[in-house]
Amino acid sequence: MSKDLLYQVALPIIPQVGGGTARTLVKYFGSAEAVFEAPKERLVKIPRIGEVLVKSIMQSKSSALRQAEEVILRAEKEEVRLLPYTHPDYPERLRHVPDAPLLLYYKGNADLNAQKVISIVGTRKSTEYGRLVTEQLVQGLLQHDVLVVSGLAFGIDILAHRAAMKIGLPTIGVMANSVETVYPAAHKRDADKMLLNGGLLSEFPFGTKPDAPRFPARNRIIAGMADCTIVVESTSKGGSLISADIAHSYDREVMAVPGPITSETSQGCNQLIKSLKAVPYTKPKDLEELLNWDKALAPVALQKTQALDFSGFPEEEQTVLKTLQQAGPTHIDVLSRHTRFNMSQLSALLFTLEMSGIVKAMPGKLYSLV
Template identity: 35%
Template sequence: MTKAWTKREGLIALHQVQGVGWHTIDQLFHGGWDPSLSMKESREVFNKISWRQKKLPEILAKKWTSSFVQRVQEELSHRKIQALTIWDRDYPELLRKLPQPPWILYLKGNRSLLNGRCLAVVGTRKPTHYGKNITKSLMTEVVAQGWTVVSGMAAGIDGDAHRSVLNTGGKTIAVLGSGVDVVYPKHHQSLYERLVQEGLVLSEMAPGTKPHPGLFPQRNRIISGLSHGVLVVEAAERSGSLITADCSLEQGRDVFAIPGPITSEKSLGTNRLIQQGAKCVLSGSDIVEEFPHFSHDDEQGTSEHAVSPLEGLSNEEKVLFQLFADDPLPLEALQWHSNISLGLLHQLLLTLQVKGKIKQLPGGRYIKQ
């Protein structure tokens, strides 16, 4: 007998049924069910399953028709949403190895980015000027090395990371905690449109799903699961970004963190990560050197053009950096010559260290690298 739909089409349609989540599909598969079966053929399998949701068989009985499966396919096509199932050949291998890999990913944009060399970048929704500058600088370095940046399109560091990558012509993926067609936060509408056109937006949630706090931890496991490592730029002590870092550790990924002033609430989480063993990142090379099997291909490309030592620096950073010669300078001399307030001076010095421009010597002295 010819099937009314394929196994793949059946899984995609099943995922659109309200109340069906990861565990329900897992329960069905363990019960011996095949998504290509008609409802009549499925009933025998359903009768053997101890359902978590008692009303689900009744819901499926009403939904599970050839017209429903076809309608789901047509609706996705109409919305220009691609569906990538765990059975597809280009499903990301790193995700496939997770304890609970997504059965389906909904995509808008360039799906080939999924199998690139990915680095997750996350951070606070309310970054400081320091955090914004560091994000922009590091994304330039990471993109130059051929990495694809994965983040969550959230306000703050996530959005800054995506924009910085797009502005340098790099590759970036946004993983949403809502349906792939639902823009959240709303003020990221223009960023979302750029990501669809120039990068990739994806979600595990069925299209139309509204954002909900319970969905973001699921989203975070995909951000880290797609990536070889996660970089946390700024995070408070109880930041949601630390959940992504925890996911990375559980998945056996590398965790990187940007140090910050111990007086800054936005750096309490990252400084704590470093205390707990995350690698302290002062420049993009600190990340790249952890993956020597990746960096070789980019050595020729990165040496083809000389880079100005002032590239990637803000105006204030340029003024301070140009004071450095070959000899180390004490803090007092830097403050005297730059006429910069002590608080801002400390921040700029730390930023220049993170960007790999200077280093601190014993006795409160600084020298150009």
């Protein structure tokens, strides 16, 4: 049993230690193990870590370590992967959001860092219109080999999962409970199929029930994993609007399917579009243009770019410049994946290159050579 994994599993088990707090502690002390070994005098000096939380850490760390041992053994037995946020297979897009979970429980075989990831969400009370749109939407993703993410719920969520499985696209169900229990139980057969080409993902430890407060927490993972979150149908107060708002707060793209003004299940989508929080989705090309997929997919041989000498630039800047030269105007998320720079690094590099006059920012979070 890995000692490092033991402490990373144990830390979020401590009461009142959420993902953001856990990462603050790890960043301050250098490792999860160091947090457990820190004396009270050092813990109280950390900004925004109050006396109540320090008391909880001091009182609960021994029991948390014992529980973590049990979690690791159970995970091995049930073939569940434990992914701390430092693990290379942890979803990279999710890692950089401010409230990313410290630890994920994952059962499946899909690449959580697929080149293209789309989240599809919507009302549990979906209509025939929603079903047709969801199937057409997913069909349009096939040529791009997209990983489809949703919440395994009734309505649009399960329709998206089923549509993906039907055409062979991998699909991930993000759960508001622990991965060993499928909720709702009616989707158990679908969940089993998803393990063959996709998987189930949760931040909640074994034995966690799907209580109401956990669904908004689940929604932030759905939004944080994806390049774009698409709302197919939603009432004016639908839970999928939470996913859209979270994605918007993460500076990720959001799309919504417009619907009849007489339809209750389209009111939320129409409002997202009206308030400029979402771009309308009416056909696959809308998504392709928004995420610049047509440019990113264009063969290098067809890119009519003039050979430029970047030898005078630092190595990291050269990487960005060569990628832009090959791909043309590129969305910042696509650029991040191609260069393997995290968003903070990439934003700093792009700012420097803009100041140098060789790169320009374009609408829609696109960047290109001048």
